[in-house]
Amino acid sequence: MKQPKLGCIADDFTGATDLANNLVRSGMRVVQTIGVPADGTIIDADAIVVALKSRTIPAQEAIDQSLAALTWLREQGVEQIYFKYCSTFDSTAEGNIGPVAEALMDALGTDFTIATPAFPDNGRTVFKGHLFVGDVLLHESGMQNHPLTPMTDPNLVRVLQAQCKRRVGLIDYRTVSQGADAVRARIDALRAEGVSLAVVDAISNEDLVRMGPALSSLPLLTAGSGVAIGLPQNWGLQADARAAELPKADGLRAIVSGSCSLATNRQVKHFIDNGGKAYALDPMRLANGEDVVAEVLTWAEPLIATEPVLVYSTAEAGAVKAVQAKLGVGDAGAMVEHALAAVVRGLVERGVGRLVVAGGETSGACVQALDITRLQIGAQIDPGVPWCHAPSPVAPAGAVHITLKSGNFGTDDFFTKSFAVLA
């Protein structure tokens, strides 16, 4: 058994699998844990990703959870820490990216780190410190309307500075394009100027791979998942398909979707338009106290024997707003998550062993319903979304293959193609 090299702290569950996926694709064997494992847990992997749900909780709670993860990861002997946040830099003026990054810097006794959400494979690029989502700036991408973390300023130096006590600077594309030595020299110059956190430009995977060697001596990195593709080389690891090998998958198939993002709405439509069997869960019937979960399971049971089924609450913005207006945003969300989690549990008890879950919060609820505490990361379905294999006491076979899809990730045919990737 080898000592893990990289210890990662992710601020949500789907973000954690996204990071793990990029590390696996670049040659690391990765295990993702749900929360901080119990003392004495031994993990055999090159990298460990601790998945928290700390993105939008109060900053002090996010700090406490992240420091607990750091303590555990250091006990495993990791050589470098990676704080993973969203590729759209989801945060409020209070945090949690800045406060968590600074708390980790304090705990590690380091005076410098980087910050970049760049993830070119998913259209997230950083240029002159400004974050683009596809062809538009962050504040024109729809993220300006996010209910919890509205992003109204694409200038990440300004955004991060508003969350930090330390000075924030920039390593721009001209430096990055010159390679690792130039990045190292710029880090030294920024340090000398009293800058402690630097946003780093990256507009391509080549930029990320080029900057990798310059990051090897930093105890802490903070980033989206993109920076991960340049790190395994620092330990002499190369892309190797064996890093993504999972046990054989032969359970029944189901998809559960609570994400209401534009991408997931298209994926649900594509599945149904192509003849997939689907059950639309109506939040108002749940609110009326009807036993919709039992109804779904009765519907699904004969179908799953021969084909994948989709159970979804996914709806377009207008319909979601109408439900939220009647039930309240928090209560509507919690009620739907609870129902989908109960559906997942029932499906797995009935032999579903290949499971697609769409939505970050929904994934959190489903993983908890299956008593999953760790995931081994396998092959990528789409950028940012891998298949995983997870022990689950709920599963008759003792484990499931599961994929946790971020709301905004995946092509329109994601639901139909994911099972083929696992075959």
Ligand SMILES: Nc1ncnc2c1ncn2[C@@H]1O[C@H](COP(=O)(O)OP(=O)(O)OP(=O)(O)O)[C@@H](O)[C@H]1O
């Ligand atoms: N029809 C609906 N009406 C109201 N709320 C809903 C409905 N369907 C789902 N929800 C709630 O909306 C939220 C969707 O969040 P979730 O994180 O699962 O998806 P997402 O935001 O698209 O994903 P990500 O966080 O990965 O971007 C959940 O709390 C879910 O319960």
Ligand SMILES: O=C(O)[C@@H](O)C(=O)CO
């Ligand atoms: O970085 C991303 O965009 C995703 O991994 C994510 O964090 C989704 O919540």
